[in-house]
Amino acid sequence: MSEGNGPAILIRAAHKRYKPIVAAPQRDAVRGVDISVAHGTIHGLLGPNGAGKTTTIKMLLGLVRPTGGEFRILGEDSTRPGGRRRVGFMPEQPYFPQHLRAAQALRLYAQLAGVPRDEITPRTTALMERVGLQGREKTTLDAFSRGMLQRLGIAQALINEPEVVVLDEPASGLDPVGQRDVRNLMLELRDACVTVLLSSHQLSEVEAVCDDVTIMNAGRVAAEGDLDALLNVEGRTSIRVRGLDGGLPAPVAGLAGDVAVTGGISVFSVADEAVRAVIDAVDDAGGRVVSVTPVRDSLEDYFARLLAATAEGGEDR
Amino acid sequence: MMTRIWPIALAVVTDSLRRKVVYVVLVFAAVLAMAIPSLPSYGLGIEDAVYREVALALSFVTALVLTLSLAANRVPSEVERRTVYNVLAKGVSRGEYLVGSWLGVLIVTGGAIAAFTGVQQVIALARYGDPMWRLWQGALAVWLEMGVLSAFAVAISAVAGPVVVVTAALAVLFVGHSRSTLIGGEGALALRPFYPSLDTFNIVNPVAHGTGVPALYVLSMLVVFVGFVAIALSAAVWLFGRRDL
Numbered sequence: 001m002s003e004g005n006g007p008a009i010l011i012r013a014a015h016k017r018y019k020p021i022v023a024a025p026q027r028d029a030v031r032g033v034d035i036s037v038a039h040g041t042i043h044g045l046l047g048p049n050g051a052g053k054t055t056t057i058k059m060l061l062g063l064v065r066p067t068g069g070e071f072r073i074l075g076e077d078s079t080r081p082g083g084r085r086r087v088g089f090m091p092e093q094p095y096f097p098q099h100l101r102a103a104q105a106l107r108l109y110a111q112l113a114g115v116p117r118d119e120i121t122p123r124t125t126a127l128m129e130r131v132g133l134q135g136r137e138k139t140t141l142d143a144f145s146r147g148m149l150q151r152l153g154i155a156q157a158l159i160n161e162p163e164v165v166v167l168d169e170p171a172s173g174l175d176p177v178g179q180r181d182v183r184n185l186m187l188e189l190r191d192a193c194v195t196v197l198l199s200s201h202q203l204s205e206v207e208a209v210c211d212d213v214t215i216m217n218a219g220r221v222a223a224e225g226d227l228d229a230l231l232n233v234e235g236r237t238s239i240r241v242r243g244l245d246g247g248l249p250a251p252v253a254g255l256a257g258d259v260a261v262t263g264g265i266s267v268f269s270v271a272d273e274a275v276r277a278v279i280d281a282v283d284d285a286g287g288r289v290v291s292v293t294p295v296r297d298s299l300e301d302y303f304a305r306l307l308a309a310t311a312e313g314g315e316d317r
Numbered sequence: 318m319m320t321r322i323w324p325i326a327l328a329v330v331t332d333s334l335r336r337k338v339v340y341v342v343l344v345f346a347a348v349l350a351m352a353i354p355s356l357p358s359y360g361l362g363i364e365d366a367v368y369r370e371v372a373l374a375l376s377f378v379t380a381l382v383l384t385l386s387l388a389a390n391r392v393p394s395e396v397e398r399r400t401v402y403n404v405l406a407k408g409v410s411r412g413e414y415l416v417g418s419w420l421g422v423l424i425v426t427g428g429a430i431a432a433f434t435g436v437q438q439v440i441a442l443a444r445y446g447d448p449m450w451r452l453w454q455g456a457l458a459v460w461l462e463m464g465v466l467s468a469f470a471v472a473i474s475a476v477a478g479p480v481v482v483v484t485a486a487l488a489v490l491f492v493g494h495s496r497s498t499l500i501g502g503e504g505a506l507a508l509r510p511f512y513p514s515l516d517t518f519n520i521v522n523p524v525a526h527g528t529g530v531p532a533l534y535v536l537s538m539l540v541v542f543v544g545f546v547a548i549a550l551s552a553a554v555w556l557f558g559r560r561d562l
Contacts, residue, residue, distance in 0.1 A: 018561075061406050064561040081410040089406035095398045097328060099335045111324040112407040156403055166406075 006075055008164050008195035009037035009060070014069035016055050016219075029055045031219045033069070037197055037212070042190050044206040044227070045199040047216035048307060053199045054092065056216070057166055061089055073164050085114065088162035092169040092199075094153030096141045102128065102152055103137035106159055113160035127155040132181060146173040154185065164195045171205055183209050203299040207231075215306060222306055231296045236269045240290040241282050249285035252278050269295050321409045322417040329391065329421020338386050343429055346379040347436045365445050370525035372437045373455040377462075380430050381490075384463045387422045388470035389482040396562055405562070412554040415471055419550060422467045423460075430460050455524040457535065461542040462518035466490060468549035475557035494519065517541045 014033040019026050030052040037043040047053045058064035060071045062079040076083035096105050106124040115123060128134050131151040136144075144152065150173045157165055167186070171179040179202070186196050186209050200206050206213060207227065214224040223230060236257070242265050248256055255278055256268035266287075270278050272294075279289055297305075333339060353371045392415070395401040404414055434456040441449040469489050474482045492499070493515030500512060517538055523530050 058562070063402060063405060065559065081405075081408045081413075083408075084406060085408035087406065087408075089402070091399060091402040091406075093399075094403065095400045096403070097332055097400060099332055100328075104331075108324055108328055109403060109407060112321055112404060112409050114320060114408070153403075160407065 006072070007036040008039045008041075008074060009035065009043070009197055010070065010072040011035040011056065011060060012070040014056055014059055014071070015067045016052075016059060016064060017067040029219055030059070033216065033219070033221055035214050035221070035224070037195055039195055040190060040193040041211040042186055042196040042198060042209050044210035044213035045197060045216065046201075046203070046206060046213055046303065047222075050218075051216040052219040053216055054168060057168055057197070057199060061087070061166065086160075086163045088157035088160060088165040090153040090157040090165075090167045090170055092172065093146075094149055094156070096149065096152065096156075098142040099140065101138050101140050102133060102144070105141060105152065106155060109156040110159045115160055123159060123161075127158055130158075130185070131155045132178070147175060147178055150174055151178065154182065162194065164197070165189060166197045166199075168199045169201065170198070171200070171202055179205065203303060207299045215303065217307055227299070228294065228296070231294075231299060231302055235272050236295040237272050237275050238267065238269050238291075238293050238295050239275070239278060239282075240292075241266045241268075241287045242290050244282070244285060244287040249281050249287075251281040252285075265290065321407075321413045322420060325404065325409070325414060325417025326420035326424060329387075329418055330424050333387055333421070333425040336387075339383060339425065339429060342379055342382050342386075343433060346375050346433055349375055350433075350437050350440055353440075365441070365447065365449070366526050368441060368445070369449060369452060369455070370521055372441075372452060373459070373521050373524060376430055376433055376437070376456055376459050379433055380426055380459050380463045381466070383429050384422065384426050384467045385470065385483050385486055387425060388419070388467040389474060389479040389486070391418050391422065392471060392474040392557070393478050393482075401562060411557045412550075415475065415553045415557055416550060419468055419471045419546075419553075422471075423464050426463050426467065427460050430456050430463075451524050451529040454529050454535070455520060458518045458520045458524075458538060461538055462515055464542055465515065465518075465545040465549065468546045468553070472549045472553035472556060475553050476560060489513075490515070513545070515545075 012034055014030050014035075015028070016030040017026055017028050033052065033056055035043070035045070035056070045053050045056070055064060059066040059069070060073070060078055061084060062081070066079065071078045073083055073087055078084055078087065100108065103124050106127065107120055110120045110123060124137070128137055131154050133148060133151050133155070136148070141149070141152070150170070154167070154170060157167065170186075171182045174182060183205060186198065189196055190209075198206065198210060210227055212225060213227055213230065215222045244266050245264070247253070248259065248266060248268070252268075252270075255270045255274045257270070259266065259268040261267075275292065279292070282289055350372060353368050353375075392401075395404075395418075401414065405411065434452050437452055438448045438450075441447055441452070466486055466489065470482050470486045473485045477485070493513060496509065496512045496514040496516060500509060518541075520530050520534075
């Protein structure tokens with residue numbers, strides 16, 4: 001695996017302006033987007049429809065000509081064919097030549113990706129099994145369901161054993177078991193030091209697997225960073241304590257908020273920087289700390305709030 | 318490069334072979350070929366020459382229908398169905414993709430023309446006791462011209478839909494065979510060397526009524542074929558390279 005000094009994926013000042021042929025206003029689909037994805041991580045790309053996610057991915061992979069910006073994968077210019085040879089891509093709703101059998105399709109993509117001839121069959125067999133399509137090698141693709149095509153799309157993205165994988169809505173059309181399988185697959189890829197750029201509408205999926213996220217809205221980056229840091233918006237920590245039957249000790253009571261007592265367990269939140277002092281105070285008072293967890297927003301709530309805020313900002317401008 | 322072009326071409330061949338249009342056109346053309354001996358001009362005493370002329374015309378029309386039906390929709394449908402994404406994301410250049418697609422169409426057309434010419438030979442042998450080997454020269458000329466036409470079709474299909482492609486390809490065919498009509502006058506003779514003429518590939522007369530064409534002429538057809546195809550595919554790559562997918 002490549003372990004260069006720079007990020008595995010680097011998008012800098014990405015810009016896409018569509019110029020209509022007939023007289024009509026020009027439209028900026030993507031404006032000044034910067035994304036950096038570290039090696040061996042799963043990076044989520046979020047945003048509502050029309051945010052510019054797919055356009056950004058297409059520019060990264062040379063499918064759309066950028067108006068401006070720099071696009072690098074593993075240090076190479078990914079808008080050029082040679083810069084995409086170590087990349088796997090699964091487009092949203094992957095389509096395949098319908099007349100091919102599943103194994104034939106994988107063989108075709110393996111040949112295109114330059115997989116050595118003697119490795120094609122074993123890789124095809126292994127990948128069909130890995131994505132849950134074992135036994136379907138000879139089925140023609142016009143008989144495949146949407147979920148099966150989705151699984152095959154993932155298999156073709158992995159056929160060249162890529163170091164970077166770009167997945168656009170990989171769980172779309174999959175049943176809950178399939179969605180779980182895809183999540184596990186992404187985690188397996190990360191364990192194997194493969195870098196994953198995941199574009200998804202499914203916030204639970206992103207929340208479950210992503211190390212970092214970039215949230216796009218109206219063609220710009222609205223927020224980015226470590227998922228825990230983004231969701232820990234209150235800067236507070238939730239503490240569960242047992243054995244404080246006489247109520248919270250005075251030093252804790254002065255710092256705690258959102259206090260609730262149920263079944264002998266006290267739950268309250270404190271500012272992050274007060275956690276150490278509060279735990280010591282609880283110990284001194286004879287209590288026992290059950291858990292200490294960051295107060296996290298749900299990604300769904302955070303996402304909605306962020307988009308509302310950027311919409312208001314846009315209106316102000 | 319060929320390691321990427323060849324699989325694309327084979328995929329086009331496989332896809333084409335499942336299309337009914339290939340077989341329908343071939344069967345229809347074969348039936349027509351068998352009907353040639355019943356043409357009224359057979360009373361003129363030049364039966365075998367007329368047979369060769371009509372057979373070549375049938376080969377041309379059959380190949381034209383196949384070429385346009387295969388080449389006009391190939392790229393537009395792949396872009397529309399987004400199957401091209403999987404291909405280009407594998408590090409295949411747009412040029413390799415277009416050349417592979419063109420090559421696939423060329424192979425299918427070549428196979429169809431060869432099969433049809435074989436049928437014509439069988440009929441000729443049965444009817445006249447002569448396998449008429451010269452028909453293969455005509456078949457080669459038809460195949461090369463269809464190669465040029467399919468390259469133009471691929472170029473136009475890089476930016477336009479099938480209807481525009483078919484219309485434009487037929488226009489190219491018409492213009493390509495109208496040099497003497499359009500710039501036949503003496504005043505325009507200076508333009509003749511620059512006219513994109515496809516007349517080089519028209520060897521019906523020497524094949525049907527003469528003794529065929531010499532090997533040097535066949536070589537010149539190949540040179541013209543390579544030149545036109547290079548120009549058309551270069552245009553295709555330039556146009557497709559500027560397109561957002």
